[in-house]
Amino acid sequence: MTAVIDVDTQIAQGVSLIEAGRTVEALEVFQDILKSDTGNVQALGWSGVGAFLQGDNERAISFLQNAHALAPEDFQILANLGKACMAAGQVAAAHSSFQKAYEISSNDAEVCYYLGYITEHAGDAVGAETLYRQALKINPADRQIHLQLSNVLHLQGRQREALRVLRIAEARFPDDRDITFVRGQLASNSVPGWHLPMLADQARNDAYERAIIAKVQPGDIVLDIGTGSGLLAMMAIRAGAAHVYACEADEILADLAREIVERNGFQNQITILPKHSTSLVIGEDMPRRADLLVTEIFDRAVIGEGVLPTMNHAWQNLLDKKARVIPEGATLFGALTQAPHLQRFHHIETINGFDLSPMTVLAHPLTYRDAQIDFSKSDQCHILSEPFAVRAFDFQVAPDLAFRTENSVRISESGEADSILMWFDLQLAPGVVFSTHNTLEHQHWRQATQILLDRVDCQSGQSVDISSAYNGYFDFSIGV
Template identity: 25%
Template sequence: MSTSIQGYSIFGYGDMITDRYRIDPYIQALKAAIKPGAVVLDIGTGTGFFAVLACQFGARKVYAIEPDDAISIAKQVAIDNHCADKIEFIQALSTQIDLPEQVDVIISDLRGVIPLHQYHLAAITDARQRFLKPGGVQIPLQDTIWAALVCDPEYYHKKYLSPWADAPHGCILTANRQFVTNIWHRHRIEPAQLLVEPQVWTTLDYTTDLEPNVKATRTWTIDRSGTVHGIGMWFDALLAEGIGFSNAPDRPECIYGNAWMPLTEPVDLAPGDRVSVTLQANLIGEDYLWSWQTQVTAGADPQHVKADFKQSTFFGEPRSPQSLQQQSDSYVPTINESGKVALTILNSMTAGKSLGDISQALTQQFPHRFATVAKALSYAVGLTQKYS
């Protein structure tokens, strides 16, 4: 129930488990998939909820994978539910492990607000290729992502105009708008706020090999007047044949919410106007870079471009000339003191030294930074946990 490199809080796990609109279909799909004696892989087990249910439904063995320290709670949960002997907990990313056998069922929920989230697609593809028996069952099977134009003046003003365009207390803050209008948010969209019929942006079929990057253009012809403030996105989940759920605006609200991507400026639309939106998601490093390009042309005069916006989360973060220079392929980096500290720790790990020895070395080499062994140890633990 978590794939994130930065894990959920315990309250977050609780919110996911108590979201009946989401959890009930998952339980139904899991119960239908597990046959007596089945072997199950639970990717992102969190605090062990699905792993325990799998045992209760008849699984012989469950491999429960979770990179977060919440796995320590999952082990106690398994003991409390008298199934610890059937569950093998592994604290790692699923892509970094091997299993001694293939499995009959893979269950996961590695999504964020929408399914394109961190290493979700890579993890699912890898697990299916390496761990799933021929004819085995995957949960979920498919996610369909939708997009639509949204009118929400109140939310737009709150997030993207005030305080940036309202000069609060006489202070002009308009320079911030170029950044905030390139940041998307989790925001509940109401059905009445949709200006057009939603269109499918993409379908993710988890039974096939999926590329992490997605790009598609969708175009709407407007049939009624209104003002568009942003683009809304959500998904329909197919967990098993006939079993699923949706976080669409016309369905009960669930834990995921909706994705909301603002336009640079609101645009007044008239019947006959055409709105073309190119949505693109590229996995870069540990997360996705999102881009959305919106062009509005007048119905009466297709050559008349009413709006042409090019937005991206890349532009949502201020970058100084110095930081941009440091990202150039011609830049020659030099190691700073933090880098030297990290290098000392990594070299010590390679040499097989203990944390105590590493901490002593840090206090000797960087005495102005680590006044005590305890401070050095605290720093070393944080880095060694990431790379050990």
């Protein structure tokens, strides 16, 4: 004799089978119930779930639509119907189901998440953000919601907030490769890639640390302009400074610097200010003017990252009259060169039979190039002149923003000068000089090279007059 079991027990058995992944048997149990009770909402709803788990979306939709018709206020049936419709590619029907489910119960993380997902894919990133945030509040343990929230922030151009969401997610799910990958991808797309080779430039780091040790005095209030990772600020504390105010214009980097400073236990001695230095206000961002400035905001032609206006502003607004500065000065050197290799990048004409000359606009002639040329290879670049000082900068006073210098330069090798090669020395502290001359192997800075507007024939032994003007860009002219 077969034991008669009630419907509730049968439903419970079916659900256990579903949970165990035994969907075929589960569906048989629910079918059995439906044979004698065609309107059993639970059996219909769970049949829908079973069919969905088997990948039979059409059948799932049919079960769930029947269940919904009988229990229109059951948000779980609507949510499952929405999922089945979404899997079947019926986006409008899915949206309508999730919307109805949400109106019945906005306290369900899954409903908020899926409605957010559909809203995001309909192009409404703001609406999706609200729904994901709501979902996350209800269920912060769902890693997918963190990922989707970061994605809609990214779509809105709010990279810093997206990265913050991912950082929290990474702390919560440290082994989740998707989160680590997306965070890395977003961070590396937001922050210039040269930060890593720069930090790996041990000669640069050591030269700065020697200068910091030489110049920090106990009790100093230090201003670090352009702190990046916070490295120089931490060196200053290690050298005995009382407090470092470290500003960084890139807010994403500033967040990383804060994380690094905390990780190294300096959060009480280093204040990270996510601002450009020219926005800092004494009394608000710093209690008083600084005793020491440390900064490394130098590109390969030394002044291209804005050190002149930055220093000028700092002397007027942020530094004590007697402040010490690192570096104390810099000298930019130049030499006339013949670099046929570079011409190929600067004058785009016919390529594979097509006239591509409008692309030449990308090679603005008054900007220096980042091309990484090995200047020791004579087929790439010939140095035609003795070196000359384009300009010596004294950072111990407010520097001029524009300048013009004249040099008489001896030609050491005959050729057609078409470019100027530049490199620099940083006078970091007395006896601590860092140079980018001949540094191709192990240092991240390369020399800069700028194409001349007019090529000039030069003969070995002659002298040429080179005037160098700077007014936001370098303008070189050569008189033979």
